[in-house]
Amino acid sequence: MGSKTPLYDKHVEAGARIVDFGGWDMPLHYGSQKEEHHAVRTNAGLFDVSHMTIVDLKGERVRDFLRYLVANDVAKLQDAGKALYTCMLNENGGVIDDLIIYFMTESWFRLVVNAATRDKDLAWIRKQAEAFDVAVNERAELAMIAVQGPNARELAAPCIDSEWRQQALDLKLFTGMEAGDLFVARTGYTGEDGWEILMPAARAPSIWDRLVAGGVAPAGLGARDTLRLEAAMNLYGADMDETISPLEAGLAWTVAWEPADRDFIGRKPLEVMRANPDKRRFAGLLLEDKGVLRNHQRVVVDGVGEGEITSGGFSPTIGRSIALARLPAGDYDSAHVDVRGKLLNVRIVKTPFVRNGQVRIEL
Amino acid sequence: MSELPGDLLYTKDHEWLRREDDGTVSIGVTDHAQAALGDLVYVELPEVGQDVTEGGDMAVVESVKAASDVYSPIDGIVAAVNDVLADDPETINTEPYDAGWIVKIKPSGDIDESALLTPDQYQALLDEEG
Numbered sequence: 001m002g003s004k005t006p007l008y009d010k011h012v013e014a015g016a017r018i019v020d021f022g023g024w025d026m027p028l029h030y031g032s033q034k035e036e037h038h039a040v041r042t043n044a045g046l047f048d049v050s051h052m053t054i055v056d057l058k059g060e061r062v063r064d065f066l067r068y069l070v071a072n073d074v075a076k077l078q079d080a081g082k083a084l085y086t087c088m089l090n091e092n093g094g095v096i097d098d099l100i101i102y103f104m105t106e107s108w109f110r111l112v113v114n115a116a117t118r119d120k121d122l123a124w125i126r127k128q129a130e131a132f133d134v135a136v137n138e139r140a141e142l143a144m145i146a147v148q149g150p151n152a153r154e155l156a157a158p159c160i161d162s163e164w165r166q167q168a169l170d171l172k173l174f175t176g177m178e179a180g181d182l183f184v185a186r187t188g189y190t191g192e193d194g195w196e197i198l199m200p201a202a203r204a205p206s207i208w209d210r211l212v213a214g215g216v217a218p219a220g221l222g223a224r225d226t227l228r229l230e231a232a233m234n235l236y237g238a239d240m241d242e243t244i245s246p247l248e249a250g251l252a253w254t255v256a257w258e259p260a261d262r263d264f265i266g267r268k269p270l271e272v273m274r275a276n277p278d279k280r281r282f283a284g285l286l287l288e289d290k291g292v293l294r295n296h297q298r299v300v301v302d303g304v305g306e307g308e309i310t311s312g313g314f315s316p317t318i319g320r321s322i323a324l325a326r327l328p329a330g331d332y333d334s335a336h337v338d339v340r341g342k343l344l345n346v347r348i349v350k351t352p353f354v355r356n357g358q359v360r361i362e363l
Numbered sequence: 364m365s366e367l368p369g370d371l372l373y374t375k376d377h378e379w380l381r382r383e384d385d386g387t388v389s390i391g392v393t394d395h396a397q398a399a400l401g402d403l404v405y406v407e408l409p410e411v412g413q414d415v416t417e418g419g420d421m422a423v424v425e426s427v428k429a430a431s432d433v434y435s436p437i438d439g440i441v442a443a444v445n446d447v448l449a450d451d452p453e454t455i456n457t458e459p460y461d462a463g464w465i466v467k468i469k470p471s472g473d474i475d476e477s478a479l480l481t482p483d484q485y486q487a488l489l490d491e492e493g
Contacts, residue, residue, distance in 0.1 A: 017401075033427045034402045222401065222428060290449070292405050292425040314404040314427050321405075340407075340423070 001025065005050035006143045006201040010208050014218050022116030024051040026221050033222035037316040040190050040227055041357050044149035044156075045219035046211050051115040054142050054198065055125065058108050059134035066101060066109055068264055069128055071246060073256035077103035083174045083187055086254050087246045088113075088124070089266030093273065094242040095249065097121050098234065100187060102176050110183075112144075112196075114236050128265070143204035147216055148194035148227075150357060153186075155214045156195055159207050160184060168195075189224065191231025191355045230315050232284055232324060232351030238295055239282075239310040239324055247273050248326060249310075250282035250351075280326050284351035285309070285337070286361060287321035289344040297323075298338040299346070304330040309337065317354045318363065324351070367393075368460050372476065373485035374436045379460060380479065387442045387467040388474070392424065392433060395489055397459045400426040403452040406465065408444040415439055415468060417478075422465050424455065433465060437474055443467040 002025040011018065016027035027048065029036060039045045057065065066074040072086030082103050088096045097117045102110040113121045126136050147156040153169060160168045164179035171177060176185030176196075183198040199207060212218060225235070232250075234240060240249035247255070247270065255270065256262070287293050293312030300306055305328035312323035323346075327335070336343035349361040371379045377396035381389040397403070407423040415421050415435035422433040444466050447454055455463035480488065 017398075028428070029401060032402055226427060290405060291407070292430065294430060314425070316427070 003051070005048055006204040007048040007050060007145075007208055010205055011048065011218075014212075016218075016220060019221070021051065021221055022114075022118075024115060026051060027218070029220040029222045030218050033220065033226070034316045036217060036219035036223035037226050039217035040149045040192055040219055040223065041317055041354070042150070044147060044152040044194070044216045045223065046208070046216045047146040047148065047219050047221075047224055048144075048208075049146050049196070050143040050201075050204065052144055053113045053115060053118040053121065054139040054144070055111040055113060055122070056104075056108060056137045056139055057111065057125075057129070057134050058137065059129075059132065060107055061132045062107055062109050062134050065129060065132035065134045067262055068132075069125065070099070070101070071255045071264055071266060071270070073262060074101060074103065074109065076256070077101070077109075079103070079175070080105065081171075081176045081185075083176060083185060087240075087251060088121070089246070089264070089270070090242055091265060091269075092242075093245040093266040093269035095236070095240045095244060095246060095251075096124055096242060098236050098240070098251075102185065116237060141201055142198050143201045144196060144198050145204065145207060145211070146188055146190075146194065146196045147211060148188045148190040148192045148219075149216075150193060152192070152194035152216065155216050156197070156211060158214065159197070159210055189231075189233055190227035191233070191352060192227075192357065226313055226316055229311055229313055229322065229324070230317055230352065230354035232353060234324070235311055244326075245270060245273055248280050248282065250324070277329065279329055280307070281329055282310075282324065282326055284349045284353060284361070285312075285323040285325050285335070285346040286318075286349050286353075286363075287323075287337070287344060287346050291321060291339050291344055293321045293323040293337055293339070293346070299325050299327060300336045300338060300343060301328055301330065301332055302336070304328050304332060307335075315353060318359055318361075320363075322353050367482045367486055369482050371460065371482065373480040373482065373488075374434075375480065375488065376434055376436075378433065378436055380436060381464075383467065387469050388437060388439070389464045389467050390421075390433075390436065391459055391464045392455060393485075394459045397456050397463070400424060400431060401428045402426055403455050406448040406452045406455070408446075408448065409441050409466060411441050411444060413441045415441060424452070424465075435468065436479060437468060437470050438472065439468040439470040441466055442469040
C-alpha cells in the first residue's frame with residue numbers, strides 16, 4: 001500500500017485502475033485512457049496531481065538562493081505570481097529534477113517538484129539553503145488538481161470564489177495567484193490551456209465533485225503521459241536524469257547563460273559541454289510503419305551512429321506512434337528503430353507533435 | 364467483472380482457447396487481460412503457416428501503456444490470423460472472446476487439457492490474484 005492523496009476515494013468511486021507511482025497509489029485511468037486523452041484535447045479533463053511536492057522557500061535572500069540553486073534565472077521573475085520552468089543540477093551538470101518556481105513575494109518563492117524525487121530534492125535544497133538562511137517548508141497539507149483543455153478554465157471558474165474569479169480568468173500564461181485559500185496558476189503538463197489549482201486537502205474532494213458535475217472528465221496518469229509526450233514535455237527519469245545535462249535533453253532553452261557572472265550549481269561543466277560540438281541531439285520521432293515505439297528502444301541512423309528512445313508511445317491525437325529520442329549529432333531526417341529485432345522507419349520531426357488541440361507536425 | 368464463457372479453456376497467462384469445428388483452436392486474451400492492458404493500439408500477428416510451440420511467443424499486443432507477449436498454449440501451425448485487428452486493435456477490448464480472437468492454430472497433436480484451466484479453475488486464479 002502506498003501513500004494516498006486526499007482524492008483517493010474519488011478515484012476508486014470513479015472506477016479507477018490504481019497503480020503505484022513513486023510510492024503513491026494513483027489512478028492510471030478510469031476505463032479508457034484514450035477517451036480521457038481526447039477529453040483534454042477537445043474539452044476538459046482533471047488530474048489529481050496532489051502527489052507532487054510543493055515546497056515554500058522563505059527568507060530575505062531567497063531570490064539569491066534560487067539564482068544559485070537552479071539553471072534558469074529567477075531574475076526573470078519580476079511580476080508577482082510569475083512562474084519559471086527550470087532544471088536543478090548537480091555539480092556535474094546532471095539534472096537532479098525539473099521543477100516550476102512561482103514568485104510569490106520578494107521573500108517567498110514556491111516550488112513544485114516531482115513526487116518520485118521528493119526525498120533527494122528536499123535533502124539537496126535544504127543542504128544548499130543553509131548558507132542563504134532560507135527556510136524550506138514542504139506543504140504536504142496542500143492538494144493539487146490540474147484542469148486542462150480548451151474549456152478547462154471556463155468550466156473550473158465556478159470553483160473560484162467570485163471575489164477572485166475574473167482575475168483568475170484573466171491570468172496570463174505561466175502566471176499564478178492566490179484566490180482565498182486556493183492558489184491558481186495557468187500552467188500544466190498537457191500542451192493545452194488550463195489551470196493547476198492548489199488547495200487545502202480538505203477542500204479537494206468537493207472541488208473534484210464540482211468539476212466532474214460541471215462536465216470535466218477525470219483523467220489518469222496514462223493520459224497525462226500521452227498528452228505530455230504529444231506536447232514534447234520532458235519526463236524526469238525518462239528523458240533526463242542525474243547523468244544527463246539539460247543540453248542533452250532538449251532543455252538548453254531553460255539554461256540562462258546571461259548574466260555570465262551568475263554562479264549556479266552545474267554551470268562550469270555545462271559551459272564545457274556548450275563549448276564542445278554537440279555529441280548528441282534530442283529530437284522527436286514519428287513512426288512511419290505500424291507498431292509502437294517504446295522507451296529504451298535503439299535508434300539506428302545509417303552511416304551516422306546510434307541513439308535511444310527516451311520516451312515513446314502511441315499518440316491518440318495523431319493515431320500513430322511518436323517518441324522523444326537522444327540521437328547522434330548530424331544532419332539527417334530519417335532513421336530506424338529496433339522494435340523486437342525489426343528495423344522500423346521513423347522520421348525526425350520538429351516538436352511539439354501536438355499543441356492546443358492541433359497536430360503540429362507534417363503527417 | 365463479467366462472467367467467463369463456459370465453453371472455453373484458459374491459461375495462467377490470461378489467454379483463452381476455443382476448439383472450432385474445423386479442428387483448429389482459436390486463441391485470444393481474456394477480458395481480465397484486456398482490462399489490465401488498457402486501450403489496445405497495435406497487434407503484431409504471426410504469419411499464416413508459421414510453426415508455434417507451447418510457451419513460445421506467438422503475437423504481441425500493445426496498449427497505450429505497454430507491449431505484452433501472447434504465448435502459444437499449444438504446439439501447432441498458424442492456420443489463420445485475425446486481420447481485423449490490424450486496423451481495429453480495440454476489438455480485443457470490446458469483444459475479447461468473439462471478434463477479438465487473435466489466431467487460429469492447427470494443433471500438431473492431441474491437446475493436453477490437463478495443462479490448461481477450466482472456467483472454474485481460471486475464475487479461481489482471478490479470485491486469487493484479486
